[in-house]
Amino acid sequence: MTTLMEMPEVAECSIDGCGYNHDHGCHAGAVTIAGHQGDASCATFIPLSTKGGLEKVIAHVGACQRAECTHNQSLECNAPSIRVGAGPEDPGHADCLTFQER
Numbered sequence: 108m109t110t111l112m113e114m115p116e117v118a119e120c121s122i123d124g125c126g127y128n129h130d131h132g133c134h135a136g137a138v139t140i141a142g143h144q145g146d147a148s149c150a151t152f153i154p155l156s157t158k159g160g161l162e163k164v165i166a167h168v169g170a171c172q173r174a175e176c177t178h179n180q181s182l183e184c185n186a187p188s189i190r191v192g193a194g195p196e197d198p199g200h201a202d203c204l205t206f207q208e209r
Contacts, residue, residue: 111137114167115178118188122201126155127166133191134160137169140184140203147173147206149191154199177207 117133127135133151141150150172153159160166168184178186186205194202 111167111169114169115184115186116188117166117168117191119190119192120149120166120201121190121192122149122152124154124156124199125149125201126153126157127151127160129158129160133166134158134162134164135166136161136164137167138191139169140171140173140189140206142173142202144175145208146194146196147171147176147203148194149201149203152191152201171203173203173206175208177209178205 120128120133135151138151142148171179171184189205191201192204194200
C-alpha cells in the first residue's frame with residue numbers, strides 16, 4: 108500500500124455512542140487499531156454524544172498495532188475492509204471485529 112485510499116475502509120461501525128459514528132459509518136479520517144493481547148480495540152473511539160469527524164468521508168485503517176493479527180503486515184492492515192463493533196468483554200467499547208489472531 109502506498110496511499111490512504113489504498114488502505115482498508117471501515118465498512119461498518121455499530122458503536123452508536125462514538126462521536127465519529129454517523130448512521131453506522133465512521134467519519135474519522137482514519138482509525139488506529141490498538142488493544143492488548145487477544146483484543147483489537149478501536150483507539151479512535153470517542154464516547155461522546157457530540158458528533159465530529161469529516162462530513163463526506165469513509166474512514167480507513169491508518170495504523171494497526173496488533174502485530175499478531177493475520178491481516179497485519181508491517182503494522183498496516185491488509186484486510187479488504189474492517190468492521191468495528193462491540194467487543195466481547197465490554198459492549199460499550201469499540202473493537203475491530205475483523206481481528207483474527209495468528
